[in-house]
Each structure stands twice: as structure tokens, then as C-alpha cells.
Amino acid sequence: MSKKILFHSNHSRAFTGFGKNLKNLLLYFYRNTDYEIVELAAGLVKNHPELQKQPWKAYGTLPEDPNTINQLNKDPASARAASYGSMMIDEIIKEERPDVYITIEDFWAFTACGLFDKPWWNKVNCICWTTLDSLPLLPDSIKHAPNIKNYYTWSPFATEALHKEGFEQAETLHGSLDTKNFFKLMPFERVNLRKENNISDQAFIVGFVFRNQLRKSVPNLLLGFQQFKKENPLVDAYLFLHTNWTEGWDIPRLIKEHDIPNEKIITTYICRECHRYEIKPFTGHDLACPHCKAEKGQITTNVNIGVNEVQLNEVYNLMNVYCHPFTSGGQEIPVQEAKLTELITLVTDYSCGQEYAMADSGGIALEWSEYREPGTQFIKASTYPSSIAKQLKKVYNMTQSKRDEWGKRARQYVVDSCAVEVVAKQLMEKIESMPPADYSFDWNVKLKNPDAIISDNPDDKEWVLELYTKILYMEDPKEGLGHWLARLKEGASRGDIHNYFKQIAQQENQKLQATNEKTPAEDIFSSDKERKLALVIPESLGDVFVTTSLLKSARETYPEYAVFFICDPKYFEILLPLVPEYIDKLIPYQQEFESQLWMEGHGPHKGYVDIVKYLHFPTQRQLNYLNNGLDKIAFDTQFKEESSSN
Numbered sequence: 001m002s003k004k005i006l007f008h009s010n011h012s013r014a015f016t017g018f019g020k021n022l023k024n025l026l027l028y029f030y031r032n033t034d035y036e037i038v039e040l041a042a043g044l045v046k047n048h049p050e051l052q053k054q055p056w057k058a059y060g061t062l063p064e065d066p067n068t069i070n071q072l073n074k075d076p077a078s079a080r081a082a083s084y085g086s087m088m089i090d091e092i093i094k095e096e097r098p099d100v101y102i103t104i105e106d107f108w109a110f111t112a113c114g115l116f117d118k119p120w121w122n123k124v125n126c127i128c129w130t131t132l133d134s135l136p137l138l139p140d141s142i143k144h145a146p147n148i149k150n151y152y153t154w155s156p157f158a159t160e161a162l163h164k165e166g167f168e169q170a171e172t173l174h175g176s177l178d179t180k181n182f183f184k185l186m187p188f189e190r191v192n193l194r195k196e197n198n199i200s201d202q203a204f205i206v207g208f209v210f211r212n213q214l215r216k217s218v219p220n221l222l223l224g225f226q227q228f229k230k231e232n233p234l235v236d237a238y239l240f241l242h243t244n245w246t247e248g249w250d251i252p253r254l255i256k257e258h259d260i261p262n263e264k265i266i267t268t269y270i271c272r273e274c275h276r277y278e279i280k281p282f283t284g285h286d287l288a289c290p291h292c293k294a295e296k297g298q299i300t301t302n303v304n305i306g307v308n309e310v311q312l313n314e315v316y317n318l319m320n321v322y323c324h325p326f327t328s329g330g331q332e333i334p335v336q337e338a339k340l341t342e343l344i345t346l347v348t349d350y351s352c353g354q355e356y357a358m359a360d361s362g363g364i365a366l367e368w369s370e371y372r373e374p375g376t377q378f379i380k381a382s383t384y385p386s387s388i389a390k391q392l393k394k395v396y397n398m399t400q401s402k403r404d405e406w407g408k409r410a411r412q413y414v415v416d417s418c419a420v421e422v423v424a425k426q427l428m429e430k431i432e433s434m435p436p437a438d439y440s441f442d443w444n445v446k447l448k449n450p451d452a453i454i455s456d457n458p459d460d461k462e463w464v465l466e467l468y469t470k471i472l473y474m475e476d477p478k479e480g481l482g483h484w485l486a487r488l489k490e491g492a493s494r495g496d497i498h499n500y501f502k503q504i505a506q507q508e509n510q511k512l513q514a515t516n517e518k519t520p521a522e523d524i525f526s527s528d529k530e531r532k533l534a535l536v537i538p539e540s541l542g543d544v545f546v547t548t549s550l551l552k553s554a555r556e557t558y559p560e561y562a563v564f565f566i567c568d569p570k571y572f573e574i575l576l577p578l579v580p581e582y583i584d585k586l587i588p589y590q591q592e593f594e595s596q597l598w599m600e601g602h603g604p605h606k607g608y609v610d611i612v613k614y615l616h617f618p619t620q621r622q623l624n625y626l627n628n629g630l631d632k633i634a635f636d637t638q639f640k641e642e643s644s645s646n
Contacts, residue, residue, distance in 0.1 A: 011041035077480025131330020132158035155352035182340035207319030212248030224388025325383035342407030362410020448505035527562035
């Protein structure tokens with residue numbers, strides 16, 4: 001029987017490492033297996049037009065209601081969590097009922113979605129595949145490790161760190177690459193490429209393909225390149241930065257600060273209209289395209305508009321050496337792509353770079369000094385510019401035969417460890433070893449708590465954290481915390497902020513309740529016990545509390561029955577201490593539960609419980625006494641005639 005696999009990650013058409021990995025895997029599974037594939041794309045609305053182009057079923061992680069989106073966007077933490085899937089994941093799991101759920105993201109995405117507290121977690125077969133890139137390991141990655149049966153990381157660095165913490169279930173599963181897309185072009189093709197882009201065949205081009213993030217060590221690379229040029233003035237060297245120049249590092253400013261000639265730093269322009277690219281020095285954005293003549297067609301490549309795989313392969317083939325300095329990283333797929341084109345790769349010898357800086361992988365290590373990231377205290381690497389200059393000179397001075405030898409070794413290493421066929425095989429072996437998914441659990445998801453009592457803590461930070469933890473049950477709201485502290489400093493009132501959190505909680509509860517209402521009654525009232533008793537009292541707090549006095553008697557009177565207590569979920573908190581001694585399962589109230597005939601059955605309808613007791617109904621208005629003839633009286637009410645002597 002074919003299995004259904006739900007992949008949850010960046011959209012497979014996104015120009016990101018996660019996106020590329022997912023695209024490679026989905027295409028491979030779609031073409032080579034009989035698995036039913038479902039894609040859940042982070043950051044897109046549920047039925048986004050882009051998702052309709054996929055050959056497999058695909059959803060986005062965001063609700064489609066624009067008002068909900070606008071409300072979420074007022075708080076960075078809530079918006080980020082929703083983008084990762086916090087508001088939609090339960091609905092998709094319930095709708096699709098996959099055999100295997102595979103989530104591929106940074107670890108904080110898992111906690112933002114609350115995955116490890118989901119009622120379906122590990123009932124559905126679940127795989128966490130994540131990037132852990134720094135020591136000490138992210139605390140949540142250790143905290144939740146006991147609840148992750150199938151724990152994959154992108155690099156041996158992270159796997160070994162988890163093993164040292166005692167989590168032997170962790171395994172390395174590299175991000176996948178389609179190795180057919182990246183290869184070394186013939187010499188005449190490389191010469192022609194340079195001619196097309198006005199680059200001398202004698203030029204020594206140092207390349208770096210990267211998302212312009214602060215963890216990519218652009219200042220260090222510029223300093224190292226500058227030092228290399230000073231020490232080797234006769235070398236016609238260029239630094240090729242294939243990235244977007246509008247985010248992250250202010251590269252033009254850094255070039256000016258380091259007094260590097262602008263024409264020696266080249267980049268990739270892509271046209272919005274014709275999608276042809278051009279390599280040249282950076283001179284701004286919205287440039288005229290020389291190919292299609294679009295007046296403002298050209299921009300630097302980015303995650304939304306970028307070069308395709310054929311073009312990216314050409315980009316690598318313009319380079320003589322690839323240099324990738326960074327503070328840390330999960331796998332850094334451009335390093336492997338460069339190796340597939342038989343480039344020697346200079347990589348910072350930390351984090352995942354340890355694997356790709358080895359000589360066995362066709363790499364050369366860049367030395368670094370340690371610094372600590374503020375707040376997290378993670379160890380990060382600052383690559384020595386002197387090491388960059390030294391290793392560039394080493395590659396430049398190599399004979400062509402030596403470069404070719406190292407390049408072939410680099411390609412083979414990636415083919416053996418990261419080819420999509422290798423990664424997919426490892427993943428399929430895991431999938432085939434998994435038991436059938438168990439959907440007999442209680443679907444009901446813990447609702448947010450808009451009515452939580454928030455203390456009047458004078459410390460703004462502690463007060464905001466209390467809003468997150470008590471109302472939204474969010475553990476680590478880094479972005480949101482800074483946002484609201486800034487708002488308070490600007491004069492925002494605590495009352496308005498508190499009301500915002502209440503509104504978000506109410507909106508999420510509406511979504512969760514709608515999902516809960518779709519749960520089949522057979523699943524809601526499932527139990528190992530043959531007999532079932534339901535006690536119903538929707539509200540209020542006082543009434544629910546008073547009825548707890550009846551539970552001991554109910555258990556003693558119906559010892560062989562599973563006892564279900566049905567009320568508004570906001571009262572679950574006071575009932576949890578009574579589970580499982582007196583209550584087998586807490587069930588959120590639904591309107592249809594008020595029909596005794598629907599609950600207990602009539603005619604051909606067998607019902608879902610044997611006895612339902614409505615603790616809030618008088619019998620004059622509602623049926624509340626049928627109980628399939630199974631009702632019991634806890635007390636002996638017969639009058640007994642006392643014996644008397646005459």
C-alpha cells in the first residue's frame with residue numbers, strides 16, 4: 001500500500017537551501033516512488049497560486065483571511081510562528097492524515113509551531129530534520145530531544161554534539177543536491193562564458209555564493225581579498241559576490257572603507273523580464289537590461305528572483321576558487337555546489353565547515369578566532385583575513401594538474417554524501433521501517449488562554465514574557481520580546497498590548513476549535529474500555545468546579561466505564577489534576593453533544609457512549625434519563641420496614 005508523506009519546509013520553488021533541498025527530494029520521490037507526496041510551504045497562504053503549479057498536492061502555512069494576517073503582523077513573534085505553520089499545521093494533518101510527517105527547518109521553527117505538544121506528535125510517524133550550527137547546542141534542541149524519535153541533522157558536527165549530550169538516536173542526513181545540475185564545463189565553454197561577461201581568461205576569480213546574512217563573513221572576506229591583492233600585485237584578481245546587495249551587509253560601504261577598487265568586486269545581475277543574467281561591478285539597482293532592453297529590469301539576484309540551476313552552474317564555472325567564510329552554518333549548500341563544479345573550496349573550519357574544509361573533501365581550512373554571540377552565548381567563528389589571503393595564494397600557486405586533482409576529489413565527496421539519490425535512499429529506508437500511523441488519539445488541541453490572569457509585574461521584560469507564556473503558550477519569543485519592549489518605551493499602554501494578546505489568542509482558538517469540530521465522533525470518544533460514560537456541563541467556572549464533587553461517586557458507581565468530561569476547554573486547567581484517577585478524557589464542548597439520542601444512539605444509529613449525563617439540564621425540558629437502560633443509582637433509596645415487637 002502506498003504511503004502518504006507530508007513534507008513541511010520552505011517552498012520548493014524558493015531560492016534557499018531548504019527550498020532547494022525540498023525541490024530535489026520532492027522531484028525524486030514523485031518520479032521514482034509510489035508515495036503520495038504533500039508539500040506544506042512555509043510563509044505562503046494556504047491556497048497560494050504558486051502552489052497550484054506543483055505536480056503534487058501543496059498547501060501554504062498561513063490562513064487566507066487578510067484581516068487575520070494583518071492582525072498577526074502587529075507582533076513579529078506571532079507573525080513568524082504563523083509563517084512557520086503554527087495556525088495551520090493541525091488542520092493540514094487532520095485533512096491529509098499522512099503516514100509520515102517530515103519537518104525540515106531551523107529548530108526554532110519547531111518550537112514556534114508547538115510541534116512537540118501536538119496531540120498527533122509521534123502518533124503520526126514524525127521526522128525532525130534540522131540545522132544545528134553552534135556550540136553549546138540550542139537549549140531547545142536538547143530539551144525536546146527525548147520526544148524526537150527520528151532526529152536528523154544536516155552535518156556530523158551537530159550529530160556528534162547531540163551524541164555527547166546522550167541522544168544516540170541522532171543521525172546525519174545531508175541536504176540533497178541534484179548532482180547532474182552542477183558540473184565542470186569544458187575549457188572552451190568556460191572561455192566563452194568569460195568573453196560574454198567581459199572577463200579576461202587570465203583573471204583569477206575568487207567566488208562566494210551566499211544569502212546576504214550577517215553570519216556570512218563579508219567584511220573578513222573583503223579584508224582577506226585586499227591583503228591577497230597587496231601581497232600579489234601582479235595577479236589580476238577579482239572577488240565575485242553572487243548575492244543580493246539590498247539586504248544584510250552594506251557591501252558598497254565596506255568596499256569603500258577597505259579602499260578596494262570597485263571594478264575588482266563583481267556580482268550577478270538578473271533581469272526581472274527576460275531572466276538573463278550579467279556579471280559586472282555593482283552600480284545600483286533597477287538597471288537597464290542589455291538583453292531585452294527593459295528600462296529597470298536588472299537587480300542583484302535574491303531568493304525570489306534568481307538564476308536557474310543551469311545559470312548557477314555557469315556562475316560557479318566562472319570562478320577559479322571558491323571561498324566561504326562564515327560564523328557558523330548548518331550545511332551551506334553553495335559549498336557543495338561549488339565542489340560539484342570541481343572548485344577547490346576554502347571554508348571556515350568550524351560548524352559544518354569542519355567536514356568541507358578537509359583535504360579529503362577537496363577543501364582547505366580557514367583559521368578563525370572565537371567570539372560569543374550576545375544573548376545566546378553561542379560560540380561563533382571570526383575567520384582570519386590573513387588565513388584567507390594565505391590560502392588564496394596557495395591555490396593560485398598550484399599547478400593546473402594539482403587543481404584538477406583536488407577538484408575531482410571535491411566532486412566525488414559530494415556525490416557520495418549529498419546526491420539526492422543517496423539522501424532519498426536513506427530517507428526511504430527510515431520511512432519503510434516505520435509502523436502504521438496511529439490516528440486513534442484525541443485530536444483536541446490545547447487552546448490559548450485569553451483570560452489568563454497577568455500580574456502587574458513592574459519589570460517590562462518579565463511582564464511581556466508573562467503575556468507570551470500564559471496567554472499564547474509561546475516559550476521563546478525573541479523577536480516579539482524586543483518589539484514590545486520598544487513599544488512600551490515609546491509610550492504604548494500595557495492595557496492595549498494586553499488586549500492585543502487576548503485578540504490573537506481568541507483568533508487562534510477559533511481556528512483550533514474549527515479544527516476540533518471536524519474530528520470524527522468515533523475518534524473523540526475512542527477508548528480502550530468497552531463501556532463509556534459522558535458527563536456534560538459547558539460552563540461556568542463555578543458550576544464546573546462544583547461538579548467535581550460527583551466524580552469520585554461516578555467512578556465508583558461505573559468502575560468499568562471510561563469517563564469523559566465535556567466542558568469549555570478554558571476550564572480544563574482545574575480538571576487536569578483529576579485525570580486519570582476520576583476522568584479518562586477531557587473533551588471540548590460541542591453543540592451536538594446536547595442531543596442524548598445522538599450521543600447514546602437510537603434506531604440504526606448506535607451512538608458513541610452508553611450513558612450521557614447532562615449536569616446542567618432539568619429533565620422537564622430535555623431528555624436526560626434514557627441512558628440505554630444502563631443507569632445506576634449510587635444510593636439505596638428503598639424504604640425498609642423496621643421490625644417491631646408487639
